[in-house]
Amino acid sequence: MSGQELGLAVAVFLACSVEAVEALTIVLAVGATRSWSSAFAGVGAATVVLAALVAGLGTALTALPISVLRVAVGGLLLVFGLQWLRKAILRASGLKAVHDEEAIFTEEAEAARAAALKQGAFDGYSFTVAFKGVLLEGLEVAFIVLTFGANQHHVGIAAAAAAVAVALVVAAGVAARAPLARVPENNLKFAVGIMLTCFGMFWGAEGAGASWPGGDAALLVLIPALALFSLTTVAILRRATGGVIEGVKA
Amino acid sequence: MTAIRRAALAVWDFVVGDDWRVALGVAAAIAVTALVADSTVAAWWVLPVAVVVLLLDSLRRAARR
DSSP: OOHHHHHHHHHHHHHHHHHHHHHHHHHHHHHHHTOHHHHHHHHHHHHHHHHHHHHHHHHHHHTSOHHHHHHHHHHHHHHHHHHHHHHHHHHHTTSSOOOOHHHHHHHHHHHHHHSOOOSSSOOHHHHHHHHHHHHHHHHHHHHHHHHHHHHHTOHHHHHHHHHHHHHHHHHHHHHHTSOOTTSOHHHHHHHHHHHHHHHHHHHHHHHTTOOOTTGGGGHHHHHHHHHHHHHHHHHHHHHHHOOOOOOSOO | OOHHHHHHHHHHHHHHTTOHHHHHHHHHHHHHHHHHHHSSSOOTTHHHHHHHHHHHHHHHHHHHO
């Protein structure tokens, strides 16, 4: 496995782990308070939609010329990566509240209890909330799988990394029978933001016609350099603002 | 709100996110990279510089709120 393929697998695995933790919290909340079978049906339906999206768009993307693909992929990864990194820096510096899975679970569970429950085998509320939760959390991962995978013609590796991450998170959730509040989500988001941004810079520049000094080895400089810059920014923001928390969710 | 408008807003929110200036800046930086790459000057440095500027600008505005 080459360095870029390993980077692809690690970035997809970490991104998918974070989103799977958030989706698991929503599914647990509606499943535990209303209907497990309807919640699982929602999860299954969302998974089918996401898999169809990856399979359909993956084939279409790999047919594009490599320079066009790299500009599009680089640009998208840069926009996504900067969003993830910006939020992670704001959270790490105390300017935005850290994602609290237990608080979100309580909020979702209260909303689920408050919604009217009709007698019968199928609960539309549980299905809809689980479907939307998994689809929305999974959509970004599907795009990361697609963009990374299509650019390196390894959608299979990216999809496998995503599947392993989901399996591990689900197994941990089943074992804990509770939201995974101890997962260091912000640290993972920090790492994913850095990797997406660096791969975005690398492929975006190559697609636009630039050549990196040292070729692929430039990534080994870009990643630690951006990590150092981001950590320094966190330290400066912490000192400058004293960390005023603005809200609970992203 | 029509379904088309809702879908368009969802796509905008998904792709552009909290700060539209970052998405615009990324598009502009890739265009500048292509222009510089067409000249005799090395173009690899444009995106790293753009990332630092865009990130700091976005964080500065978020911290002010």
